[in-house]
Amino acid sequence: MTGDAVPRQSFTDKHHKALLGLLAVVIFFAAWQSIFLVMPFNPLFISKPDLIFDALVYLVVSGDLFHDLAVSAVPFLYGFSLAVIVGVTLGIVMGWRQRVAYALDPIMTLFYASPLVALAPLVIVFFGVGVGGKALIIFLLSVFPFIFNVQAGVRAVDPLLINVVRSMGGSERDLYLKIIVPSVLPYIVAGARIAVGRGLIGILVGEFFAASEGIGYAIARFGDLFALDKMFACILVIMAIAVAMTEGIRWAERAAFPWRAGQ
């Protein structure tokens, strides 16, 4: 045992989990690739990692992938921004004003409990197949995590701090800007983590229903064309985006609000 063995030991210890995970992923793809050495391969039914990789390269090089992603991103940005604005505002008011909460809580719970995706066909019929209809679906799906999280966040504000501001003669506006907003921010970010996933569902629903471009449309079209390698490539891209967004927000949460880590 030499001295430099110790840090190396601690490296594998520290990254034990990540290494095992990586190993599992590698085994998974290797098994997927090699199982067709013994099983008949039917390209209309399943694809192989090497074909999927080729398809991915083709989609990237031809620019189709980025075009579809850019098209899908537009309604997502509109809908999600609107959800942030409306959700945070409503959540703060509902958390802060007890009577408003009494009045709106049952309605919101009702909306949240009902599968709002079910309104998608109606939204498409009302607002058409353009950006507006899709943005509205995304808004409807992603606004509620913000409302409920922000409401919970406002309720969790330390009453002592509120009393201090009041004693010092602070106005209602001071209360909102100096106490409530800073302590509610972690809850907003946590809500965003949930809302991102729901927003992605919104994109897919909107594009499966009615679209001529976009990443959801691409998946549905490649499925119809039995181009399974391209479909798998698009699915993997969406998985990567979803993981990057949720884990990115989780990481930002830990970095920005370390006192909430582990909650």
Next chain:
Amino acid sequence: MTDSRALDADIAPAGEFSPAGRSLWRRLEPTIYGSASILLLLVLWEVLPRLIPMKAGTKLFFTTPSQIAGTLWNLFATGAIWAPLGVSASGFAFGLALSIVVGLPLGVLIGRSRTLNAMLDPFITAFNATPRLVFLPLVMLWFGLGLWSKVVIVFVGALFPILINTYEGVRNADRTLINVVRSFGASEWDVARLVVVPNAMPYITAGLRLAIGRAVLGVVVAEFFGAEQGLGVMMVQAAGRYQVDVVFCGLIVFAVLSLFMTWLVQLLESRLSLWRPQKAGGE
């Protein structure tokens, strides 16, 4: 409902900050405000389309609560709703049952084994973050337009809340209790049966509540895009024919289904936690 919402948000709900001694008005206030606002919404919805003059074409897009109630009554009275409802409910039930059968043991397993947890973690993270809807075209290719593609979509959606919550519950099991049971010569099976699973029960039921929401969502989307029968199919066809009231009827039935199942789980939850000395984790 507050609990499941807050759990969806990974954040524990804050307690109500109201004084202990409440007058009658104080106690009734939330109910009064809540029902008043719902009533107001319904009345506005009923009255506004009558007051505002609209062209006949625009009127096609709108419906009123009374119309929806009438349609709902008709659907049940003529029995037209039972066939699609049965199809949707069986897809929901099979998928949810399958996700419990798979998710519960798997959750206990990865909660008990560090290696297994590390190896499966990338897959669980990836599949949990991804909207299950992306797999729908693939699932339709593999399982066709019948019941099974619906079951698979419901299963994939409901599996992860159950799996992850079971895992969390198992991880939070009391080390001392496990050691005690082990000292008395218990096998891993006994540890799971006597300590781990009972302790994880609040987490599991909370996961189940989340899973119900996901499962209903799964039924709806699966039927929108890849089915021949079911409530979702009925809704899409109605939307295409501008029968807005039928769409809302479907929405209401789905919402009632999801609320009813949530209520069942809550019942189960209170049954199972009777023995608990005080409210343990899980929220």
